[in-house]
Amino acid sequence: MSCFGSRSSFLLELEFLIQKHFVVVTYQLEPEFEVTARVYLVPYDLSNVKGSLRKRPTTVLNPARRYLKTLIPMLSLNPVHWNFGCTDEAMRPFHEPPIQCTLAQIYSNLPSPNPQLTGPSTGTIPKLLDFSFDIEETLGLRSRLYQYQRETVARLIQREGGKASIPDPLYVPIKSVTGTIFFFQPGTYEVLQERPMVVPTTGGILCEELGTGKTIMILALILATRHELSTPEESITDVRPILTSTALRYFPSAPYDQIRQRCGRDRHALNDDDPAIRVPSLVELLIHVSRTSPQPATRYNEALESAGLNKLIRATVPFYHHYLGDPTAYERARRDQSRPAPRTIYLTSATLVVVPSNLIAQWYREIHKHCQVELRVLQMRTNSTFPPVKSLASDYDIVLMTYERFTAEERYKNVNKLHTSRTCKCEIFPHTQARIPDCRCEDLPVSPLLQIRWKRLVIDEGHVSSSLNTLLTPFVKLLSIQSKWIVTGTPTTNLLGLSFGSSSIKEQNDDTDDEWRPSNSQAMVRPAEGSICWTKTDRLDLQKFGAMLTHFIGTQQFLSNTNLYKACVIDALMDPDGPRPTAVQVINQLMTSFMVRHRISDIETEITLPPLRTDNILLDLEPIAAKSYNAMQASIVVNAIDSQRTDQDYLFHPRNAASLQLAVANLSQIMFWGTSEDRYNVFELSQNAEQQEQRAIERGSSPQDIQLLREALSHVKAAVVDQTWIASQAHPEIPFQVLDMPEDIFDAWTDIRPASEDQPRAKLMHPLHLTKLKQALLSRPLAPIDWLVEMGHQLHNTEIRDSEKSKKPPGNGIPNRSLQTAAPPVLLRQSPLSRTKIGCSASSKLNYIINEVLQYSPTEKFLIFSQSPLTLAHVKDALDLVHVPYVQFTTQVNVRTREEQVVTFETSETHRVFLMELRHGARGLNLISASRVIFCEPVWQADIESQAIKRVHRIGQTKPVHVKTLVIRDSAEEYMIDRRAKLKGQTSKIPKMLEEQGMRYFIMHPKFISTPPSLLTSITFPFLKFTDELFDVPVDSVTDNAPSTSAESDGRTPLDTPVEKRRRLKFVV
Structure with a gap:
């Protein structure tokens, strides 16, 4: 010292x-x-x-x-x-590199798997690591494995087969002044002379980067071990030999005799007519061995079939006995009384794969895509019924289940019912060379999943396993599983596998000076000198990692002492003075021990993804949409000044968190297109404008607030006098400009009817009415104008009648014929609407999307994301108008249909656009047929945005990927982009948007859009399609961010499909 x-x-x-x-x-x-x-x-x-x-x-x-x-x-x-001298050089015994790293950085820098050929191992591992060897032919893979994938598979096999004890990762070696090695535990401050050894866990977390092929790695693992039977669960006090029904009944050797005596299954208890126990025949022995030590038998299948042995082999299912406890002295003294019956657990080589419901079809496709060998796969969906338990154990290589179907088995979890003295008395197969029972016993009323010792469990998107508040992990703990694998690119909230392909990203540089300091609303531990802050978010990630190890994977040392992980890992890292000496090394050792992942640098030496370009597209609001935006901002201003920004009346009061969240969501919707049944209170605000201003003056409001209030009220008055804007608020759809349509037809079909005839009418019509008009025209392409006018009046009358009666969406009013039954082009060209065109919509974002789709969809596919189902419904309506086929992946579509739509999009050349809610786009799906991605609004959480992009920018992608985020200029969206860029480099987790100081300040101080729009996109396309070619549509495209002319447009229309209920916010003024 x-x-x-x-x-x-x-x-x-x-x-x-x-x-x-x-x-x-x-x-x-x-x-x-x-x-x-x-x-x-x-x-x-x-x-x-x-x-x-x-x-x-x-x-x-x-x-x-x-x-x-x-x-x-x-x-x-x-x-x-x-030696009692003095010097300034300390040479600390617990020396480690300066602790200038976060948990996420530790995760990113974990060493790549480096499986060694030391000790006994399966013969597959050397072949996997010999990169010149054709391992795909051996395994039965159709797809070729990259070198890093072969290393990962070898590591997985090694972990599953490892039985020798390993050094405890909770202890760190340190060296004394004499050079002696000791072992230190920073959580408990223990010092040991000998490092403890622990039993390895045969499983872990496969957390390779997103898009690097984790599915094929798991399939290679299954193929490499598909003939290996699971082994009975180890018991300290109980010998558990592998049994078959024939061996238990008839084999005379001592082990089987002891088992019969213990469970009371002598030959008389089984069947008085059974043959005497005797030495088994050669056929019986071979069948027994073939099931208890299975080997590939492809070459002998025909011979076995001709000998009639296949059915005997299939009926012989290996199992072992599991007792509640070993007999006590009291039980041994009372042998004449009943003893606890064993639980029969069947052995299998099958892998149980549990996946999110939206990925089960993709997994099934990936199996057939990558595997040359025909794996036996059982798909279990919501309403699927399990086959008999013996068939489940014997007849499948993979049991593929959804989370919901898996956890539904929790209702049948009473394993005590499996401890039964019931014996099988079924007759043996007649006319055979072996005494194999033809068992037809009914299964017990317990989940078959609990009656099998599974080879392994794989849970895809397995980050959900860290939660103990769901049925998933508690039910897993009831199962008997040899190896458990969590497969996820994002093990916890902030451990994100999003870096693969980052070297190919070309970003638009939008950096600007930041007027607000980034803040961190999270409580942080106080750092020691030379160390960084570890936040509550880090603690949450550590707790999730510990829950995975303890409760899901079932690490024995943590199961036996549930406080061990907290004491040795969390407490050492989350010390108020910063991480203790060697604490970072402990978590590094622990993560290395259980996590299997390659460093990005190692992967990218072998494979590089196509270029990825990301751009933020600045747009102005169309004038009619700007009035809605300003009207809502005015409501926020009036609320702030009238409440004097105090008490519960103030929107930003802590108790109004839910209302504030809804207001921000509404504001975001307006920037695409949004409406309000009460017109954002503009009539009430306009009527009380003078009183509002006078009250503010009397209360002594600041000159800045008085000026802001006057500006807000001026925008309110501008909205009140705009009859077209008022009329547009009556329907939820986005109106489109209509060009060259006969006046009589337009007047009959438009539903944007200003109350005053003094104002010029904008020629706007909603997509629903345009669609109905097109249907009418296709049913009678040569119909006179009078008939079309009459059909328009009928539609309006029906809408009014339906609205008054039931408030339901408007009816058709005309025959509802599919647009697919198109009239011949020669007839359509003679129609009075043959020259009619559709122009810009009232949404500048929608105009940009349609322009992009029409320009690029002939050669590329699109993936369009939005947080709002209503926004996607607007895009859907526009795609219908321009005749571009699409598929939807939203909450309004049932799970099975969503699965089918993924297949349709990936395999069809017809469907060019995939509409997806952002909540579904974050995980799992593989959509590499798309190469263009559009976000309808900025995404605050960069990790969610990156995961959505990973649906297309991943292995298998061959085209450059273009990602565009639509941003309204001079709005909260533009400021959000700037704030996110400034916060990107900070070590702590970015707070929620409304908790981030800069964003909250911007929203609390509304700004109005007053400058004339210039960043708009002009589009024009024919109302009718005259050719059978899918994309024969003229497009007047405008380059990104370039000023262009735009039609004065306002309005919106009802949808013919279910849409999200309009969200409204009423302010107290």
């Missing part, structure tokens, strides 16, 4: 440590009353003390740990200090 001055409290602590045998100290007095001490840390496993150092009470251990925390940073390994 280096030189230190007199500190009475420290010396008292040191005295305690000496008295309680934590340290031994010798010292030397130095001039000027200084002391240099030699400190000998006493190992807990010191010999010849009868283990007394391990038995100290907590009243001693707790203060000792606090004192050691003070002492250890003062220690030095410098020989000069040890």
Whole structure:
């Protein structure tokens, strides 16, 4: 220990440590009353003390740990200090690199798998690591494995087969001044002479980066071990030989005789007519061995079939007996009375794969895509019924289930019903060479999943396994599983596998000076000098990781002591003074032990993804949409000034968090297209404008607030006098400009009817009416104008009648013929609407999307994301108008249909656009047929945006990927993009948008859009399609962000499909 001055409290602590045998100290007095001490840390496993150092009470251990925390940073390994000299060089015994890394950085820098060929291992591993060897032919793969994938598969096989004890990752080696190696645990401050050894867990977390092929890795693992039977669960006190029904009934050897005696299954208990127990025939032995030690039998299938042995082999299902507990002395003394019956657990080579419902079809396709060998796959969906338990154990290689179907089995979890003395008395197969029972016993009323010892469990998108509040993990703990694998690119909230392909990203540089300091609303632990802050978010990630290891994977050392992980890992890292010495090394060792992943640099030496370009597209709001935006902003301004920004009336009061969240969602919807039944209170605000201003003046509001209020009320008045805007608020759809349509027909069909005839009418019509008009025209392509006018009046009358009666969406009013039954082009060209065109919509974002789709969809496919189903419904209506086929992946579409739509999009050349809610786009799906991605609004969480992009930018993608985010200029969206860029480099987790200081300030201080729009996109396309070619549509495209002319447009229309109910917010004014 280096030189230190007199500190009475420290010396008292040191005295305690000496008295309680934590340290031994010798010292030397130095001039000027200084002391240099030699400190000998006493190992807990010191010999010849009868283990007394391990038995100290907590009243001693707790203060000792606090004192050691003070002492250890003062220690030095410098020989000069040890020999009582003085020098400034400390040479700390717990030296490690400066702790300037976050948990996410530790995760990103985990070493790549490096499986070694030491010790016994399956013959597949050397072949996997011999990169010149054709492993695909051996495994039965159709797709070729990359080298890093082969390394991962080899590592998975090694982990599953590992039985030899391994060094405990909770301890870190340290070196004494004499060079002796000791082992230190930073959470408990234990020092040991010998490192503890632990039994390895045959499973872990496969967390390769998103888009690097985790599915094919799992399939390669299954193929490599598909002939390997699961082994009985280990028992310290019980021998568990593998049995078959024939062996249990008839084999005469001692082990089987003992089992029969223990479970009361002698030959008389089974069947009085059974043949005498005797040496089994060769056929019986071969069948027994073939099922208890299965081998590939492809070459012999025909011979077995011709000999009639296949059905006997299939009927012979291996199993073992599992007892509730070993017989006690009392039970042995009363052998004549009933003894606890065993639970029969069947062995299998099958893998149980549990996936989200939207991925089950994709998994099934991936199996057939990658596997040359025909794997036996059982799909279990919501209403699927399990086959008999013996068939489930014997007849499948993969049991593929959804989360919902898997957890539904929790209702049948009473395993006590499996401990039954019921014996099988079924007759043996007649006319055969072996005594194989033809068992037809009914299954017990317990989930078949609980009656099988599974080879492995794979849970895709397995980050959900960290939660104990769902049925998933508790039910998994009831199952008997040899190996458990969590497959996910994002193990916890902030451990994100989103870097693969990052070297190919070309970003638009939108950096601007930041007027607000980034803030972190999370509570942080106080960092020690030279270390970083570890936040509550880090603690949550550590807890999730611990829950996976303890409760899902079932790590034995954590299961046996549920407080061990917290004491040894979390407490050491989350110390108020920063991570303790070697604590980072412990979590690194633990993550390396359980996580299988390659560093990005190692993957990208072998494979590089196509370029990825991301752009933020600045757009202005169309004038009619700007009025809605300003009207809502005015409501927020009036609310703030009228409430004086205090008390519960203020929208931003903490108790109004839900209302604020809804208001922000409405504001975001307006920037695509949104409406309000009460017109954002503009009539009420306009009527009370003078009183509002007078009240603000009387209350002494600041000149800035008075000016802001006047500006807000001026925008309110502008909305009130705009009859077209008012009429547009009556329907939820986005209106389109109509060009060259005969006036009579337009007047009959439009539903945007200003109350005053003094104002010029904008020629706008909603998609629903345009669609109905087109249907009418296709039914009678040569219909006169009068008939079309009459059909328009009928539609309006029907809408009014339906609205008054039931408030339901408007009816058709005309025959509802499919647009697919198109009239011949020669007839359509003679129609009065043959020259009619559709122009810009009232949404600048929708105009940009349609322009992009029409320009690029002939050669590329699109993936369009939005957080709002209503926004996607607007895009859908526009795609219908321009005749571009699409598929939808939203909450309004049932799960099975969503699965089918993924297949349709990936395999069809017809469907060019995939509409997806952002909540569905974050995980799992593979949509590499698309190469263009559009986000209808900015995404605050960069990780969610990146995961959505990973649906297309992943292995298998061959085209450059273009990602565009639509942003309204001078709005909260543009500011959000700037704020997110500024917060991108910070080490702590980015807070929620409304908790981030800069964003919250911007929303609290509304800004109005007053400048004329210039960043708009002009589109024009024919109302009717005259050719059979899909994309024969003229497009007047405009380059990104370039000013263009735009029609004055306003309005919106009802949808002919279910849409999200309009969201409204009423303010107290």
